[in-house]
Amino acid sequence: MQSHFTALAYAPELTLNALDQVAEVIGRFGAVNNPWTPIPADGFSAAELAVTAPSEETAASVVAEHWLVSVREALAQEELPVDVAVVPSALRHAERKFLIMDVDSTLIQQEVIELIAAHAGKEAEVAAVTEAAMRGELDFAQSLHQRVAQLAGLPVSVLDEVRDAVRLSVGARRLVDAFHAQGHQVAVVSGGFSQVLEPIAQDLGLDHWLANDLEIQDGVLTGRVAGDVVDRATKAGKLREWAQAAGVPLDACFAVGDGANDLDMLATAGLGIAFNAKPAVQGAAGAAINQPHLDAVAVLAGVPLA
Template sequence: MTNLAVRVIGADRPGITADLMSTLAALEADLEDLEQVLVRQRLILAAVVATDRPDSVRRELAAFGARHGLSVQLDEVADAGTQPAETQIVTVLAPTITAAALEIITDTLGSLGANIDRIVRLARYPVYCYELRVSGADAEGIRSAVTAAGAAARVDVAVQRETLGRRAMRLVAFDVDSTLIQGELIDEVAKEAGCGAEVGALTVAAMAGELDFESALRARVALLKGLDVNVLMRIAAEVPFTPGARTLVATLKRLGFDVVAFSGGFSMMTNIVGERLGLDATHANDLEVIDGRLTGRLEGRVVDRARKGELLAELAGRAGIPLAQTVAVGDGANDLDMLGRAGLGIAFNAKKVLRDVADATISVPYLDVVLFLLGVGRSDVEREQLTRADPPKAVE
């Protein structure tokens, strides 16, 4: 038997693939492999067929190409190997991705002995995103080099092993402040209380890991003593979401994910944010309230870096979800343990302390690009919105 690689290129129209299959069937050729893609209405189809009549196949496929005005090329190829190679998924995203940027990424991959098996565009809105399927190198071996190449090319790059687990993520946990929402809730509350500058400085230092989180939190809460709780609830009801947050949460829920939030902020506020977004659960710090006003003290255990990691493990355990099938998204030092324990830890416009340890980083201001790291393309999202009985709101 002779193995022939068939490449069909040209303007697309209905019936081409059907006619090709009919031609091969009439020749009793065995179809060994098949890939097809459409790029701006240009068909690119590749197949491998096994035949004991190679001359007849060449002749009939030339006639097929003439019928449809297509370019048909054939080459003899060896048998496919039976040992599957380890593969990685390299996701590249940015507001624009130039050929020069992809040159840097692909040249780096090639220098590491990695071969690019497939490239798929996942989105061109709100950012461009390409997914590269790569073989010949392990994820840990290429992650640091490719991440550095991404920085040089001014694009975000994520490297993940291509496993069943990657396609079976089931729980996503978010930080709230500067992740699901724009800004920091406690800073907005402090402005109302007349202590915005003092609280803001403590927040910046805590999120950068320069101050112990619990000490900084208690110091900030003490400055809010006497504030009416209605102020906090009003702020939580009005705070703007990060662009793409509604689309992201609605799509994850539609896909069957459990979606939760862990916050170092205040539960009376994050509960409202969670209800507005349709989250399954939120966990945050409880403020002591007497006669409708803050006492300047906290109740119960503080939700700090360690507690966020524990909450992820606890919720995953109760749901019977392995930690390898969880995703965590955050922006500050308080999210380190949560991202570290998750199967996929994503740093969203994050402080350097978190970027340095995350599995993936996002530096664009659109939260819904998290979907691209899960292999969900923009067209998938848009089709889902069109077919929903209760379509999610457009990207904010």
Template sequence: MTDRDATSSPDSTDSRLPEGRLLLLTDVDSTLIRNEVIDLLADEAGCGTEVADVTARAMAGELDFEQSLRARVRLLAGLDVAALGRADARVTYTSGAAELMSALRAAGHATAIVSGGFTHFTDRFRRELGIDHAYANELEIVDGRLTGQVVGEVVGPGTKARLVRELAAAEGVPMSRTVAVGDGANDSEMVAAAALGVAFCAKPALRAVADVVIDEPDLRHVLPLLGL
């Protein structure tokens, strides 16, 4: 079910979780950052409009995520690896992203980013924000160019939900103290699996299963929910 708008009291500390160490997992594209990195790469490949349309439909839950991701990545075949750096330079963190991760780290809580995007980007976010764990898809690169394929398992909805349980066990955090934040339909299983699921500037499909809805694009609004 949905709960009250969490942005109504952003300065309070109204924790909705049992006391103790927490595990917070967050999606990346349109959550931790304001961009969709595959759309940035598609702009570099000259197929931005086509890919952005598929991305929007996938995030709304109209398309199977894995099939739509593989179809979009195929359109990037032949793109020079230097395009990753150019796309990287266009990424903008969501307001409050650094503050959220800093507060969690200072309080001794565990953090993870779980993305349907790509490791080239999430590895940097993990380093810059001091995040404990990062999971994303790996783009296959041969002779300095993208092949249009991903390496290994696609990080999709089921993977995200599984990682809530696996990372909680690895960190020694009870499931009752897990938090998941996302924006798209592909985050629904992750948000439902966590004890506290947060829909952040989210699509209707995710809002329907979240415990809390935040409509203001500032991740600092998550902090009161954690007692921080």
């Protein structure tokens, strides 16, 4: 039984030479059904290519998984001038899909805790801990408590200033609107803070969202987190919970993130996408986007951009 895949190439600008390079690598592993077909996008270029994996007598799912791993490894070894993803066609053509994303440096351009820390004069200290946590060198919950402790004594009014400073990633609203236009749900789960995330989530019309709560007493940040920390296990658990509630199987889910705290979520989804991520995250994800356009996620998911 043959297995069908879609190769996606996306970059600020695609060239025929780059597309030929990608097709040549993939062609070593099976039938490439040319030609490349352009995909409408705004601010970047994208194209898709139908690919058929060779059939074998072994179970089709086993063959497809082995083939996909081999192709992805071969593409990673090439110094290609474009981003490339190879996705099972059944995933891109699923009738119902579910998208879940990280927030800081994914849905939005900034790390919120660093914006807050700037008001306390602790930006450098907090940034150093954030980077170590994102690289997986520190336990996320411990690192979060260390960083939040630096915020003790700040007036709650600082959060209003931080909300005003937050900027969505390029194409974020377009991505959410595209998924919603096709009847799919969109969720975010964040190691950041609900006091900043909630108005953003409401503005975008997100279906689900979750973040940590900063403890506030008498109009001042206490330097503590209220309740359980949203860590990597929580993120994966919320993906399972929300996808099940939406009636969408995990293999029709797309997860997007940039740090070690997102790894379990990326592994749980049908396709985990690393967005301008650390090398370790890119290596673990099924696809990577190394450009500022978050709406490239829609290209990988087979969701038309308006």
